Amino acid sequence: MxxxxxxxxxxxxxxxxxxxxxxxxxxxxxxxxxxxxxxxxxxxxxxxxxxxxxxxxxxxxxxxxxxxxxxxxxxxxxxxxxxxxxxxxxxxxxxxxxxxxxxxxxxxxxxxxxxxxxxxxxxxxxxxxxxxxxxxxxxxxxxxxxxxxxxxxxxxxxxxxxxxxxxxxxxxxxxxxxxxxxxxxxxxxxxxxxxxxxxxxxxxxxxxTPPDGLKLIIGWTGSPASTSHLVDKVAVQKSNQHETYTHFLAESKACLDELIDGFKNGSLSVIKEGIARNREILQHLAAFTKVPIETPILKKMCDIAVDHAAAAKSSGAGGGDCGIVVADKDTDVDSMIAHWQENGIQQLALKVHPVIDLDKE
Structure with a gap:
C-alpha cells in the first residue's frame, strides 16, 4: 500500500x-x-x-x-x-x-x-x-x-x-x-x-527563510468563505474600474517586493511593516470592488493583534475563514489570544510544515 x-x-x-x-x-x-x-x-x-x-x-x-x-x-x-x-x-x-x-x-x-x-x-x-x-x-x-x-x-x-x-x-x-x-x-x-x-x-x-523571532499566529473566525466566488466578484469589478484596479496591482507588487526582501534580509521589522501595508491595500480593493474581504470579525481579530504590537491581516480571499498575525518578542501573545476568545475568535494551533523532500514524504 x-x-x-x-x-x-x-x-x-x-x-x-x-x-x-x-x-x-x-x-x-x-x-x-x-x-x-x-x-x-x-x-x-x-x-x-x-x-x-x-x-x-x-x-x-x-x-x-x-x-x-x-x-x-x-x-x-x-x-x-x-x-x-x-x-x-x-x-x-x-x-x-x-x-x-x-x-x-x-x-x-x-x-x-x-x-x-x-x-x-x-x-x-x-x-x-x-x-x-x-x-x-x-x-x-x-x-x-x-x-x-x-x-x-x-x-x-x-x-x-x-x-x-x-x-x-x-x-x-x-x-x-x-x-x-x-x-x-x-x-x-x-x-x-x-x-x-x-x-x-x-x-x-x-x-x-523567516527571520529568527518571527511568530506566525493564526486566528479563525468560525465563518467559512468561498475563494472562487469572491475571486469571481473582484474579476467582474476590475473590468469596470480598470484604472483603479491597475493601481491596486502596482501597489501590491511594490509591497510584496519589499516583503520578500525583508525575508531575504532577515528583517522582521520590514516584514511587519509589509503585512500592515498589504492589509491597507486589500482594504482599498474591498472598498472599490464592494467585496467583503475583511469582515467585521476579521477586522476585530486584526485590530486586537495591532493593539498587542503585532502585524495582522486577512488571509486568502477573506470574507471569513482565517487571519494571520506576524508577532515578535514585543507581542503579548497570551493576552492577544484571550481578547480573541472574548470576541469569538479561535486560535488555530498550527505550525509551519518544513520544506518538503519528495523522497521522504
Missing part, C-alpha cells in the same frame, strides 16, 4: 493580485494534511473519503437554466487529479490498473466547517503524488506542481494555483503565477509530457 500526504496552506500576503500573471505573493505550508492511501484492487476500484462523501453542491441560474458550480466540491478535484495523472501515466507507457483510493483530511474543523487551509489543493496534490508512486512515474517538485495545477485548474477555472505550490514545496514560499491563458492554449497543441517538462511563462516559486 502507498501512503502520501500533502499539507494545507495559508496566504501571508499578495492576495487577489496573485491571480494576475507574474504578480508576487507569499504563502506558507502548514502541518495539517490531506492523506491519500492507494492499493491494488482485483475486481473494481473505489474512492473512499469520510470527509467528502456528502460534499455540498452549489448551483445558480443562467436565465431559467440551472448551472451547477462544482468548484467547492472537493470530490471533483480528486476525480480531475486521477484523470490527469492517468493520462500522464499512459503517455509514459504504463498499463492502467484497478485500485482503492482512501482519503483523509485534517484541513477542516471536526464539525465539517472549512478553515480555509486549501483542502482542494492539498487533496489534488496528494492524489497526484500517490498515483505517480503507484504507477512508478518519475517525479520532481516541478512536475508534481504542474500536473496538480492542471488538474486543479480544470475544475476551478480561476485562481493563482499558489495553494498548489505551497502543498508541493512546503515551508514559506514566494510565488508568482504563470500565464493561464498560455497554458490553456498549450494544452490544445502540446502533449502532456512536453508540457510538464518545459518552463511555464512567468511561473516563479522561491523558498523563503
Amino acid at each position: 502507498i501512503k502520501v500526504k500533502a499539507p494545507g496552506k495559508l496566504y501571508i500576503a499578495g492576495e487577489y493580485a496573485v491571480v494576475e500573471t507574474g504578480y508576487p505573493s507569499i504563502i506558507v505550508a502548514l502541518d495539517q494534511f490531506v492523506t491519500v492511501e492507494i492499493s491494488r484492487s482485483k475486481s473494481y476500484g473505489s474512492i473512499v473519503s469520510k470527509q467528502y462523501r456528502e460534499d455540498s453542491v452549489y448551483w445558480r441560474r443562467r436565465g431559467d437554466q440551472m448551472i451547477l458550480d462544482n468548484r467547492d466540491n472537493t470530490f471533483n478535484y480528486i476525480i480531475s487529479a486521477i484523470q490527469l495523472t492517468e493520462e500522464y501515466a499512459q503517455s509514459l507507457g504504463r498499463q492502467m490498473e484497478l485500485y482503492d483510493l482512501r482519503i483523509n483530511s485534517d484541513l477542516d474543523s471536526p464539525n465539517g466547517k472549512k478553515y480555509g487551509l486549501g483542502s482542494s489543493a492539498a487533496v489534488t496534490v496528494a492524489t497526484v503524488k500517490a498515483l505517480c508512486q503507484f504507477y512508478n512515474l518519475p517525479l520532481t517538485k516541478s512536475k508534481l506542481f504542474k500536473l496538480s495545477a492542471i488538474a486543479h485548474l480544470d475544475v476551478q477555472g480561476n485562481g493563482s494555483l499558489g495553494d498548489i505550490a505551497a502543498s508541493v514545496y512546503g515551508g514559506w514560499i514566494a510565488y508568482r503565477s504563470f500565464d493561464r491563458s498560455w497554458l490553456m492554449a498549450a494544452r490544445m497543441q502540446e502533449d502532456l509530457i512536453s508540457l510538464v517538462n518545459k518552463p511555464w511563462p512567468h511561473l516563479k516559486i522561491t523558498q523563503l
Whole structure:
C-alpha cells in the first residue's frame, strides 16, 4: 500500500493580485494534511473519503437554466487529479490498473466547517503524488506542481494555483503565477509530457527563510468563505474600474517586493511593516470592488493583534475563514489570544510544515 500526504496552506500576503500573471505573493505550508492511501484492487476500484462523501453542491441560474458550480466540491478535484495523472501515466507507457483510493483530511474543523487551509489543493496534490508512486512515474517538485495545477485548474477555472505550490514545496514560499491563458492554449497543441517538462511563462516559486523571532499566529473566525466566488466578484469589478484596479496591482507588487526582501534580509521589522501595508491595500480593493474581504470579525481579530504590537491581516480571499498575525518578542501573545476568545475568535494551533523532500514524504 502507498501512503502520501500533502499539507494545507495559508496566504501571508499578495492576495487577489496573485491571480494576475507574474504578480508576487507569499504563502506558507502548514502541518495539517490531506492523506491519500492507494492499493491494488482485483475486481473494481473505489474512492473512499469520510470527509467528502456528502460534499455540498452549489448551483445558480443562467436565465431559467440551472448551472451547477462544482468548484467547492472537493470530490471533483480528486476525480480531475486521477484523470490527469492517468493520462500522464499512459503517455509514459504504463498499463492502467484497478485500485482503492482512501482519503483523509485534517484541513477542516471536526464539525465539517472549512478553515480555509486549501483542502482542494492539498487533496489534488496528494492524489497526484500517490498515483505517480503507484504507477512508478518519475517525479520532481516541478512536475508534481504542474500536473496538480492542471488538474486543479480544470475544475476551478480561476485562481493563482499558489495553494498548489505551497502543498508541493512546503515551508514559506514566494510565488508568482504563470500565464493561464498560455497554458490553456498549450494544452490544445502540446502533449502532456512536453508540457510538464518545459518552463511555464512567468511561473516563479522561491523558498523563503523567516527571520529568527518571527511568530506566525493564526486566528479563525468560525465563518467559512468561498475563494472562487469572491475571486469571481473582484474579476467582474476590475473590468469596470480598470484604472483603479491597475493601481491596486502596482501597489501590491511594490509591497510584496519589499516583503520578500525583508525575508531575504532577515528583517522582521520590514516584514511587519509589509503585512500592515498589504492589509491597507486589500482594504482599498474591498472598498472599490464592494467585496467583503475583511469582515467585521476579521477586522476585530486584526485590530486586537495591532493593539498587542503585532502585524495582522486577512488571509486568502477573506470574507471569513482565517487571519494571520506576524508577532515578535514585543507581542503579548497570551493576552492577544484571550481578547480573541472574548470576541469569538479561535486560535488555530498550527505550525509551519518544513520544506518538503519528495523522497521522504
